[in-house]
Amino acid sequence: MTLEFAKKLTATETPIPGVVLYDLPVHGDNRGWFKENWQREKMLALGLPDFTPVQNNISFNEKAGTTRGIHAEPWDKFISVATGKIFGVWVDLREGDSFGAVFTTEMDPSQAIFIPRGVGNAFQTLEDNTAYTYLVNDHWSADAQGRYTFLNLADESAAIAWPIPLDQAELSEKDKAHPRLAEVAPMPPKKTLVLGADGQLGKALRAAYDGDASVEFAARADFDLTADASHAVRDWKNYATIINAAAYTAVDTAETPEGRRAAWAINATAVAKLATTATAHGITLVHVSSDYVFDGTAASHGEDEAFTPLGVYGQSKAAGDAVAATVPRHYIVRTSWVIGEGGNFVRTMASLAGRGIAPSVVNDQIGRLSFTEDIAAGIVHLLGSGAEYGVYNLSNDGDPQSWADVAADVYEISGHSRDAVTGVSTEEYFKGKEAAPRPLNSVLDLARIKSTGFTPASAQARLAEYLAK
Incomplete structure (x- = not known):
């Protein structure tokens, strides 16, 4: 030779x-x-x-x-x-x-x-x-x-x-x-496991992957993130991707002793278990993050901004992000002001409008809504396009608004007067109440995910569609 x-x-x-x-x-x-x-x-x-x-x-x-x-x-x-x-x-x-x-x-x-x-x-x-x-x-x-x-x-x-x-x-x-x-029976692809499948985002992921036999959905009853047994019983060799749509999101309750333990257990310790599993088996981990990892002092939050969380919820989410980032194949999808199927701000405002109630709503917290169908679509896009691993901001697009602006839009689209909504400051709204600190600016820079070929829909357009349903 x-x-x-x-x-x-x-x-x-x-x-x-x-x-x-x-x-x-x-x-x-x-x-x-x-x-x-x-x-x-x-x-x-x-x-x-x-x-x-x-x-x-x-x-x-x-x-x-x-x-x-x-x-x-x-x-x-x-x-x-x-x-x-x-x-x-x-x-x-x-x-x-x-x-x-x-x-x-x-x-x-x-x-x-x-x-x-x-x-x-x-x-x-x-x-x-x-x-x-x-x-x-x-x-x-x-x-x-x-x-x-x-x-x-x-x-x-x-x-x-x-x-x-x-x-x-x-x-x-x-x-x-x-x-x-x-x-020959063709070899099926490795599976995707969606955790938190009964939450708002989990339900949107169910819709996005409807008919795909390679995707499994696990609610908390099916997979307890905090239990070692949940991680031990699966044959992880058969999985290519874990999408972690589970989180502890009770922002105010997280400030209590019991809430603090629960927030850290689900948002940080459980993510560490998932990260260990994903790294050991070469699995891609998709982890959903939050604007609460920032203090809200920047005019727009980029993916590389340092963590500056104000409260326990944000601190536990920041810890989870840090751990998820150690996985060689990871997507951290950072979102804000999530709206999906289930109880949320938009549904609450629509209910108040229907009952003729004139609410006071915070007008100094600025951001964009993130509809779960678009978060789910963004996750599907990242996984399917082979985008570079890392952190991606993902909210809906359009002009930033305050919560009071969003509430007024809900009233107007629902056929009621915008003037029924009164804007108040965060300090005034929470005066005399036990509440977690909140970032005043939650606007996420969307340039990076747009560079992958994914363009989020306008928040205002999605709001009209959501209320029409």
């Missing part, structure tokens, strides 16, 4: 989504050759997913013509040749439009290939004493074999042009017995 030395490290896309072929630089002299078979920093720079391999396997094949596969395994693989030469075959056996797509190529030690979970892998040795090596991001176990998907090497629809005909090759009886493509 003659190797081509000193090639550049390059990546080439293939017809199968996510399958990428790499040319590896090989350096040789009179003693032999050397290559960097797996170099995380350089390969991430070329776009290889940070798939966190945990096991290295080697298949030694004594004779040319040895043929293995086609096996789709429930983990990602990075494959290369240590010595010799192979004819490699990959068939997409995942659910989706690319099911059945085929890619073949010859590989020697100067090449490697990344194979995502669910893509069938096979090879045929073209030289004696060929060693085939691969990194995987899960530990092999006997139980895992039950999650494999197989395809017959001689499948007519794949029409693989084996260099050495299969009737002359060395095959196992198991590989000969695998099903044709028409009989």
